[in-house]
Amino acid sequence: MIRMSGRFRSALIIGGQGIRARKLRTLLSMLSLFLGVLAVVVVQAGSEFAQKELLADAERSMAKDGTLQMYMPPHEKAAPVALETLRGRQDAVAMFENRAIIGEPNVAPVNPGGAPFDQPGGPGRFYRCDNRGNCTDASQTGAPPGKAIELNLVALTGDIRPFRGFRQDSGQWLDFASAPSLAPRIVLNKEAAKGFTRYQVPAQMHVDNGTADSTPQIIGVVDDGGASYGPMAYVRADELLNWMKPVALSDGNARLQVLMSPQARDLEQTLKARLVAAGVQAGEIYVNRINARERVEDQLAMMRLIFLGMAALVLLIGTAGILNVGLATVGERIEEFALRRAVGTPRILLAGIVLSETLLTGLMTAGAAIGAGALGIKAGASMFGSRFPSLANVEFPWQAGVAGVVAGLVAGLLGGLIPAIRAARIPIATVMRA
Amino acid sequence: MSPDLTQPIGTPALIRLSGITKTLKGQQQPRTILDGVDLTVHSGESVAILGRSGSGKSTLLSLIGLFDRPDGGQYMLEEQDISRIAERRAAALRSARFGFVFQRFFLLKNLTAAQNVAMALVNGQGWLPRRKRRARVLEALEQVGIAHLAKNKPPKLSGGEQQRVAIARALVRDPRILLADEPTGALDTETGNLVIDALHSATERGCGLILVTHDHAHANRMGRVLRLQDGKLAPAHQQVVA
Ligand SMILES: Nc1ncnc2c1ncn2[C@@H]1O[C@H](COP(=O)(O)OP(=O)(O)OP(=O)(O)O)[C@@H](O)[C@H]1O
Ligand SMILES: [Mg+2]
Numbered sequence: 001m002i003r004m005s006g007r008f009r010s011a012l013i014i015g016g017q018g019i020r021a022r023k024l025r026t027l028l029s030m031l032s033l034f035l036g037v038l039a040v041v042v043v044q045a046g047s048e049f050a051q052k053e054l055l056a057d058a059e060r061s062m063a064k065d066g067t068l069q070m071y072m073p074p075h076e077k078a079a080p081v082a083l084e085t086l087r088g089r090q091d092a093v094a095m096f097e098n099r100a101i102i103g104e105p106n107v108a109p110v111n112p113g114g115a116p117f118d119q120p121g122g123p124g125r126f127y128r129c130d131n132r133g134n135c136t137d138a139s140q141t142g143a144p145p146g147k148a149i150e151l152n153l154v155a156l157t158g159d160i161r162p163f164r165g166f167r168q169d170s171g172q173w174l175d176f177a178s179a180p181s182l183a184p185r186i187v188l189n190k191e192a193a194k195g196f197t198r199y200q201v202p203a204q205m206h207v208d209n210g211t212a213d214s215t216p217q218i219i220g221v222v223d224d225g226g227a228s229y230g231p232m233a234y235v236r237a238d239e240l241l242n243w244m245k246p247v248a249l250s251d252g253n254a255r256l257q258v259l260m261s262p263q264a265r266d267l268e269q270t271l272k273a274r275l276v277a278a279g280v281q282a283g284e285i286y287v288n289r290i291n292a293r294e295r296v297e298d299q300l301a302m303m304r305l306i307f308l309g310m311a312a313l314v315l316l317i318g319t320a321g322i323l324n325v326g327l328a329t330v331g332e333r334i335e336e337f338a339l340r341r342a343v344g345t346p347r348i349l350l351a352g353i354v355l356s357e358t359l360l361t362g363l364m365t366a367g368a369a370i371g372a373g374a375l376g377i378k379a380g381a382s383m384f385g386s387r388f389p390s391l392a393n394v395e396f397p398w399q400a401g402v403a404g405v406v407a408g409l410v411a412g413l414l415g416g417l418i419p420a421i422r423a424a425r426i427p428i429a430t431v432m433r434a
Numbered sequence: 435m436s437p438d439l440t441q442p443i444g445t446p447a448l449i450r451l452s453g454i455t456k457t458l459k460g461q462q463q464p465r466t467i468l469d470g471v472d473l474t475v476h477s478g479e480s481v482a483i484l485g486r487s488g489s490g491k492s493t494l495l496s497l498i499g500l501f502d503r504p505d506g507g508q509y510m511l512e513e514q515d516i517s518r519i520a521e522r523r524a525a526a527l528r529s530a531r532f533g534f535v536f537q538r539f540f541l542l543k544n545l546t547a548a549q550n551v552a553m554a555l556v557n558g559q560g561w562l563p564r565r566k567r568r569a570r571v572l573e574a575l576e577q578v579g580i581a582h583l584a585k586n587k588p589p590k591l592s593g594g595e596q597q598r599v600a601i602a603r604a605l606v607r608d609p610r611i612l613l614a615d616e617p618t619g620a621l622d623t624e625t626g627n628l629v630i631d632a633l634h635s636a637t638e639r640g641c642g643l644i645l646v647t648h649d650h651a652h653a654n655r656m657g658r659v660l661r662l663q664d665g666k667l668a669p670a671h672q673q674v675v676a
Contacts, residue, residue, distance in 0.1 A: 010556050014556065017545070021544040335540060336542055339540045339542075339553075340553070341525065341528075342499070342501065342528060342534055343528065343529060343534070343553060343554040343603070344525050344526065344527075344528040344529020344530070344554070345525065345529075345556065346522060346525045346526075347521065347525070427501075427502075428496070428501040428502070429493075429496035429501040429502040432496065432501065432534070432536055432540070432615075433492045433493075433496070
């Protein structure tokens with residue numbers, strides 16, 4: 001053990017001496033290797049960013065990893081049962097999705113069917129079907145066109161952000177701790193916010209199956225990840241329930257979805273049992289566990305492989321550079337190595353000296369490439385941060401640093417192995433003959 | 435072989451070669467360079483080896499110094515048979531028992547004199563603490579009278595000074611035996627004498643010395659003078675004359 005570490009130290013110290021004695025050569029080796037290591041660092045950093053971004057997006061539009069998601073077709077008993085079962089639970093939130101129209105009453109909304117506002121060719125025909133399979137043409141209500149916006153109104157029994165990574169865009173998020181307001185406070189998604197800035201509509205909200213229209217207050221805008229899915233608004237369920245009966249929350253076209261924390265298996269069982277007892281078909285209740293990470297990683301794996309392959313190719317060229325310089329250097333140092341062997345340096349230590357030189361070169365290159373990558377990211381963030389909010393405060397991912405160090409070491413090892421073997425094989429007797 | 439009167443009877447020999455043979459594969463056909471060499475060297479004894487160019491003197495030294503192995507015969511080092519020793523142990527013995535001096539000095543030009551000497555202390559068996567290392571290096575440089583040049587790099591030293599750095603490198607581990615292959619070959623007579631002085635003083639501390647040389651004056655300062663001829667070692671006439 002002591003002997004091994006003594007050798008290791010000797011190899012490192014003498015290797016360091018060799019590097020200092022041949023600075024220009026070391027610099028040239030580093031240059032040839034730099035692009036390859038940088039490529040590995042950049043690919044690794046890029047895929048870390050992509051994964052983080054895709055994951056954050058998945059958390060906004062679906063739910064965080066491991067979350068239990070329960071959903072079922074509309075059923076009039078579903079909402080009362082869910083409200084009752086979830087009361088006081090912090091580890092689950094029910095979402096009731098209803099159709100709502102905000103604006104002038106009894107007119108055709110500017111986006112029939114809650115369509116996105118920038119649909120090519122304008123909002124087209126839209127059919128709505130109820131749970132008995134009766135479909136009506138929702139875009140042909142016969143009502144005159146007017147100043148109204150149709151959207152999906154999601155009533156929440158609690159704060160949903162622990163389950164879905166909403167990003168606040170402006171204003172505030174719903175405050176579930178305060179006393180419920182008679183004028184429902186709503187938070188728009190970005191698509192809905194677009195509609196409300198484009199069209200001036202009066203503050204009157206009509207909800208399907210509501211008992212009366214209410215006067216909503218818009219308090220904020222969030223990025224819910226589902227921008228392409230049309231305008232949405234989020235509201236506290238208890239505030240909405242001032243204007244409609246619990247059964248209406250999950251009847252007709254309304255949909256119920258419950259998000260539960262990964263540990264809430266008991267709640268899942270209870271809720272399921274009660275729903276079934278209330279008459280919901282057991283086979284129509286679906287529960288699945290969100291595994292966004294796995295899906296995202298699957299999506300990225302191929303891309304990452306392709307790019308890493310290309311980076312490896314560049315790295316290989318750099319390795320050939322190290323190998324070239326290493327072989328030339330060993331050729332020049334034949335006498336030195338023979339002499340070292342003559343004074344008792346074992347072959348393995350000699351090989352270690354050569355290897356430690358290329359490994360140190362690889363490490364220094366990795367340091368330079370990681371530094372360049374980190375600086376580049378900083379520069380990119382300050383240049384494009386305002387345009388892409390997700391870039392605003394990115395940090396250099398440690399995985400990219402590890403990848404750079406590994407790439408540098410592998411290149412040093414590959415480039416140094418053959419020179420090291422050559423150095424160890426130098427015959428003393430031939431060289432030292434006078 | 436001349437009887438060795440400087441050693442008490444029964445003292446174990448440092449080196450005992452008997453019937454050593456070595457064949458080198460030349461460009462055309464193999465040539466037997468050494469054909470039954472016998473040699474015994476005791477502690478504190480000095481031996482000169484003369485011989486025509488190409489007679490195999492360097493080849494013999496490379497076998498004694500464990501750079502290479504003999505094809506046949508027996509090599510005893512301090513009563514241990516090392517004729518077929520493995521490379522790992524050979525490296526350890528080179529470091530622990532031998533000091534080498536060559537015609538060319540083999541100094542690394544980007545290291546100082548002291549660092550060149552310290553090189554022989556790095557052998558993978560361990561690493562002396564810095565202060566001990568420095569003390570031993572300076573002691574070795576002092577033995578050859580150039581401690582004041584410790585910080586100079588070889589290009590700034592004269593040939594004689596460089597060779598004395600090389601001798602200090604050979605002495606720094608307190609070797610049992612010094613092998614010198616034409617150490618004065620590249621030096622003028624006066625400087626050569628200084629180098630031989632340095633080598634000779636090592637034998638006074640009990641070190642064995644084998645000196646290969648073409649210079650009869652230098653050879654005659656050794657305790658015994660041998661000649662390598664036709665692959666065998668024999669006493670040289672010069673000794674009788676001197
Ligand atoms: N690697 C080798 N392969 C084959 N033959 C060799 C090799 N090295 C040396 N020889 C031959 O072996 C013979 C002895 O060489 P050696 O170097 O031992 O002679 P030497 O006595 O030291 O000569 P010099 O006085 O010129 O140094 C020479 O004829 C040389 O040509
Ligand atoms: Mg010779």
